[in-house]
Amino acid sequence: MTPNLPQLSMTAAELAEVTGGVLIGDAAMVIHAIAPLDRAGPEELSFLSSAKYAPMLEETGAGVVLVAPELKDTPGRPRARVVVSNPHEALLSLIPRLYRPVVHPTGIHPAARIGRNVMVGDDVCVEAGAVVEDDVVIGDRTWIATHTVVGAGTKIGDDCQIHPHVSIYPHSRLGNRVIAHSGVRIGSDGFGYVQKDVGGQMAHVKIPHIGRAIIGNDVEIGANTTIDRGSVDDTVIGAGTKIDNLVHIAHNVRVGKVCLILAQVAIAGSSRLGDGVVVAGQAGVQGHVNIGSGAQIGGQAGVLGDIPAGETWSGYPARPHKESLRATAALFKLPDMMRRLEQLLERVKL
């Protein structure tokens, strides 16, 4: 998106119409942009979706505000408000009407470096400084940004956005509408060695990695995330899964569809996640475990074994969330309890 560039405008009445919301106040108010309550001005639209931020409505300079139904009567200064069931979802329909998306010029820039036998679809954009090696296939309308490297034999689908500084190792597979942010590494060798005596000394001998990294449709991958290729098997990310920044996905991992994997998570080798799994930030999943569909894993959890479908686990080592909460709560009462137990033991002279 291009914030702060020439923007469009909408009236409060149009905002209500587009979002299917109920307008309260001045229908003629015109807004040109969206901003948070604490810095919005009279020509800007803001939003209130949580009671936590309700007091800010009395101080905001916003001209129009989207409000959730339960907050519609919150006292406040804006001259118009639009009551919508989900303000964040309403923003989804408004942003494209207020902000012009970046349009990448079509074509292969003469300063891109293109290998032999490369096949590109219609209306692709390959920027200057991008490197596309031999035998690559790129689908329609896909953007390969400057300074990105697409390894030999890779196939990329339609409508992908491959940001600057992405490395895609040879023979990777990307579906349609994949977004890879800057610094993403797809298909790097996994961490696999055989310990051998080499000339009288123990050495870690590298296992050549002949598997692939396969990324499904509609996957978004955050900045500086690494997804290793498989050793013999493939590493697979299911369609619709979203991965945050600085995540590590090891070799042979299979992540299901429509999962959410938050920042700095690590999934060790050969583990399998079902569909709709949510892994919160900085959690780690040990190798060779199975996480059932719909399972949720808490932040910083350390998963050392399988998790059944639909369950929420947390803590180290990860346990069902309620059990972890009870254990943690008990832990902080422990010093006092120990003192009392000592007194008791003293009395009964055990």
Place this chain on the structure above:
Amino acid sequence: MTPNLPQLSMTAAELAEVTGGVLIGDAAMVIHAIAPLDRAGPEELSFLSSAKYAPMLEETGAGVVLVAPELKDTPGRPRARVVVSNPHEALLSLIPRLYRPVVHPTGIHPAARIGRNVMVGDDVCVEAGAVVEDDVVIGDRTWIATHTVVGAGTKIGDDCQIHPHVSIYPHSRLGNRVIAHSGVRIGSDGFGYVQKDVGGQMAHVKIPHIGRAIIGNDVEIGANTTIDRGSVDDTVIGAGTKIDNLVHIAHNVRVGKVCLILAQVAIAGSSRLGDGVVVAGQAGVQGHVNIGSGAQIGGQAGVLGDIPAGETWSGYPARPHKESLRATAALFKLPDMMRRLEQLLERVKL
């Protein structure tokens, strides 16, 4: 800096003069470089600031040593020592006199790729292979290294050092004297989705990010760190804050001034840190929390709620540090205590 390149020299007497220290020993000793005690030679300066390393003073080959006052009588071999209140601080004044800094040649290299309507200040250095997109402003004496990409509409201040392989997404703001190390990503999209039914299936629909990433004056950002742009609000890093390697700063986070954020920390979306906050390595801060000014957060801590100003918290979930220490200490006594409690329960037949 340029270690091991043609260096300058100083005598022990000059070392004492420049650092304001007290010279003990041979004032005529000449040194050409700085090295740690265990590998310094007779023409090198070393330093001793901790009693832990005091025994090394008897074995060092260093010609001259900076010593802290409380260690000034430590027996040792160097022919001269200079007593200074803080040896590390003394090094700050000596390094520029012994090591010539790298000087980047002024100008825009013809092999840099510069967009339309780019404004650059005096004496900038834009290296070959750097990409500066349309409508960018670059301040005086700023260095844009080879293979760095500066997105459209970005403003960068004076005296910045943008190392190779940095990606700055469009419409970012960098103050003066910002240092961004290799692989830093500024302004990438945050992890924001609305869950919607799309054609009968649950999908995570991307929220376009129209906020910015705003980096204050004198901020240094470590290698491969990622700082997302705001969704509607901005992500802001306060002046004088230093961020280590592989850190994740999510969308809409506000970090205050003069903070220290160590390696692999993650700060989740919309959290706010006051001024002078220290977050130790691998700690995680949950979204939408407030960390008061001067608070300190321990390594690997998991912060799930607000922390008052000036307090030190640690552990998972993070608690005041003393409480965490007590709980952890108790935890390791727990197995023994349980055994004794079982005996007691056995006796009283509960």
Place this chain on the structure above:
Amino acid sequence: MTPNLPQLSMTAAELAEVTGGVLIGDAAMVIHAIAPLDRAGPEELSFLSSAKYAPMLEETGAGVVLVAPELKDTPGRPRARVVVSNPHEALLSLIPRLYRPVVHPTGIHPAARIGRNVMVGDDVCVEAGAVVEDDVVIGDRTWIATHTVVGAGTKIGDDCQIHPHVSIYPHSRLGNRVIAHSGVRIGSDGFGYVQKDVGGQMAHVKIPHIGRAIIGNDVEIGANTTIDRGSVDDTVIGAGTKIDNLVHIAHNVRVGKVCLILAQVAIAGSSRLGDGVVVAGQAGVQGHVNIGSGAQIGGQAGVLGDIPAGETWSGYPARPHKESLRATAALFKLPDMMRRLEQLLERVKL
């Protein structure tokens, strides 16, 4: 490696001969590739090394299977099996006979940017878009991939593989056969500041880093890993050590030989690891500690002090592994125990 490219073939008899294994079944079976049991076809070789996956042998379509001795009688469909003492090790000798490795064309591409006084060995490959700054030395047969930057004064040995998008800061040292994956940063400045009053305000003043990053022979470094240069001392990675993705090695750290450091580990400044140390994923090692040779550190462990040679430690704060296991096991019994203690205290009216 080049998966899925023109491959070679072997018969079951040849597989047995090359691996020193015992053939059972059809010696004439021909295979062209290697695949996991669940997707191998009749012209593919698969392998079974763990009883966990034994049931898959009845459903696999693989033509030939390598099996461990204890699993040799597992019922299954493949028409030939080869019994080998270690199937993973056997694969090491077979992969080069079935998959042609990538061969980088020899020479310095005219679109590489080479500084002054650069010395290169025989048969190097420096790709288009690579940047080699002044005074660099590159050994024989080393590959510098596209978009990699080698800083001034760096020395790289023979037979190294430096993948795309690697940044090597000035004056680094790499031994022979070093592999650096995409996004590796070697020699970036460490996180070192002196707190000083600057114009009435507390500031973190940067300590210029004049040490080096020194990488030994046969070291492999995973994608997006960062290894800082030393402040005054050097940062050193010992020969034969393997480092996974997204690892942080701080300034002045010394890692011994033949260590394994898994994904997202952080080693803080000036810590020292002996030889053969294994650090599991997401563990953190505090600054200035010593880890003895052969020590093993568990996943997500937080190491706050020295660890003796040969010991296995885990947990936060890290303790000997058995002690951590006992404490963790007790923690999850704690809520029940507390309830019983409360009952007891109630009865004895303490």
